[in-house]
Amino acid sequence: MKTALKNETRPMRVNMFFLQKVTDIINQKISDPGLSPGSIAKELNMSVSQLNRKINAASGYSTNAYIIQLKVNHAKKQLVHFDKNIGEIAKNCGFIDLAYFSRTFKRHTGVTPSHYRNFVQRT
Numbered sequence: 001m002k003t004a005l006k007n008e009t010r011p012m013r014v015n016m017f018f019l020q021k022v023t024d025i026i027n028q029k030i031s032d033p034g035l036s037p038g039s040i041a042k043e044l045n046m047s048v049s050q051l052n053r054k055i056n057a058a059s060g061y062s063t064n065a066y067i068i069q070l071k072v073n074h075a076k077k078q079l080v081h082f083d084k085n086i087g088e089i090a091k092n093c094g095f096i097d098l099a100y101f102s103r104t105f106k107r108h109t110g111v112t113p114s115h116y117r118n119f120v121q122r123t
Contacts, residue, residue: 015058026070037063072108079117086113
């Protein structure tokens with residue numbers, strides 16, 4: 001029984017280690033508009049399809065969705081902790097188009113970046 005349990009946790013540890021490595025790469029390059037599954041796969045010396053399978057197994061997200069989720073989380077922190085305008089924050093998160101940033105942010109949080117900032121500042 002202990003051996004079976006030990007064998008089950010090993011893949012989880014490997015997946016979490018891999019996901020942390022990918023997260024570190026994304027966080028280092030979060031402001032790069034060229035950040036993509038292809039650029040991450042190249043850095044990890046693997047194919048995009050391998051990367052997609054491993055990220056999906058570890059997180060349940062596609063690689064693109066995982067990148068966007070981290071970018072939105074980074075934007076949320078910036079909106080709360082810095083007095084930068086929304087355009088600067090979008091740029092710091094790798095978004096070139098402010099309208100696309102706002103739509104993406106709203107799709108993930110339910111509110112626009114400015115509403116998010118105002119709501120958090122009031123609480």
